[in-house]
Amino acid sequence: MNKQEIYQEIQEILGELNSLSKSLSTSRELISENSNKRASIRLAEIESELQIIAGRVSKINSAF
Numbered sequence: 001m002n003k004q005e006i007y008q009e010i011q012e013i014l015g016e017l018n019s020l021s022k023s024l025s026t027s028r029e030l031i032s033e034n035s036n037k038r039a040s041i042r043l044a045e046i047e048s049e050l051q052i053i054a055g056r057v058s059k060i061n062s063a064f
Helices: 003-032 036-062
Strands: none
Touching: 003 036
């Protein structure tokens, strides 16, 4: 990966992390409303997305 590709990847990851942060807030609201099943499903999706992001960060790290 060249510097431009790394920069673009980091920008995409930051956007995705921002979106996941908002999704966590939604899950917290679902839990407070006792919609635990919906919250549990969403939290599992968030976990999966975070694992994908971790892999992408690892790829960037290996470029150094």
